[in-house]
Amino acid sequence: MSDALSMKLTIPAASEFVGVVRLAISGVATRMNYTIEEIEDIKISISEACTNAIQHAYENSDNINENKIEIEATIFSDRLEIIVQDFGKGFDLGILGTDEQKEKSQEKFGLGLGLTFVKSLMDDTEFSSVPGKGTTIKMSKKAPVTA
Amino acid sequence: MVMGFSVEIEQKEQVPIVHISGEIDVYTCPELRSKLVEIIDTGKKNLILDLENIQYIDSTGLGTIAYTARTLEENSGNVMVVCTRHQIKKIFQVSGLEKKNIKLFDNETAALKELT
Numbered sequence: 001m002s003d004a005l006s007m008k009l010t011i012p013a014a015s016e017f018v019g020v021v022r023l024a025i026s027g028v029a030t031r032m033n034y035t036i037e038e039i040e041d042i043k044i045s046i047s048e049a050c051t052n053a054i055q056h057a058y059e060n061s062d063n064i065n066e067n068k069i070e071i072e073a074t075i076f077s078d079r080l081e082i083i084v085q086d087f088g089k090g091f092d093l094g095i096l097g098t099d100e101q102k103e104k105s106q107e108k109f110g111l112g113l114g115l116t117f118v119k120s121l122m123d124d125t126e127f128s129s130v131p132g133k134g135t136t137i138k139m140s141k142k143a144p145v146t147a
Numbered sequence: 148m149v150m151g152f153s154v155e156i157e158q159k160e161q162v163p164i165v166h167i168s169g170e171i172d173v174y175t176c177p178e179l180r181s182k183l184v185e186i187i188d189t190g191k192k193n194l195i196l197d198l199e200n201i202q203y204i205d206s207t208g209l210g211t212i213a214y215t216a217r218t219l220e221e222n223s224g225n226v227m228v229v230c231t232r233h234q235i236k237k238i239f240q241v242s243g244l245e246k247k248n249i250k251l252f253d254n255e256t257a258a259l260k261e262l263t
Contacts, residue, residue: 019172022170037234051173051206055173114207117241117242
């Protein structure tokens with residue numbers, strides 16, 4: 001769609017930047033007149049996607065200046081679409097929701113529910129991952145209905 | 148980058164009450180986890196988490212609470228969570244955590260009453 005407005009952010013894969021992304025994306029969502037509850041859903045979803053990349057994509061490397069996460073938010077007339085992409089080790093998507101994944105997540109004091117939250121809180125999601133190349137999480141929320 | 152995160156602990160009727168302010172995410176969780184582990188190490192059976200002044204929590208925060216609850220459960224203990232914000236309650240419901248030894252209350256008095 002030609003009239004879509006897009007914003008791109010690139011952050012180091014470091015936990016202190018998740019709050020920055022959350023703030024930026026909530027600014028975009030506020031501009032689109034989502035309700036407070038919808039904005040909270042979007043904030044949690046974008047945080048979960050970035051956290052997933054930080055905790056899993058680059059777990060064997062400490063070089064945060066090389067380990068990047070790209071976030072692209074696009075405002076369409078009917079939705080806000082957000083793409084979170086890392087360039088890390090990738091993972092087997094089939095593991096999502098399994099006991100094995102929950103156990104691995106608990107080792108990092110997680111719940112294993114981060115991407116499940118994204119699915120629950122957004123209207124549409126699409127996950128893709130290629131071993132050795134990285135993971136892309138695409139999510140969208142329908143635009144608020146205007147009177 | 149996250150402003151104003153703090154964890155304060157007080158004791159009421161022998162029960163530790165953990166007052167948390169700010170945003171609980173992957174950045175602030177290690178500090179919260181460290182404070183909760185300190186309490187667990189003192190041998191307390193139960194604790195109250197006051198989330199009334201938090202603006203945000205995600206699965207990393209819930210994971211830390213779940214870890215605390217699992218540890219306290221070994222001694223038949225509980226984590227009592229005080230929170231009234233709809234969005235915070237919603238994330239607890241979506242996670243299914245409320246079904247375990249994690250109980251939600253509208254205020255500190257109600258949580259303490261349950262324990263004493």
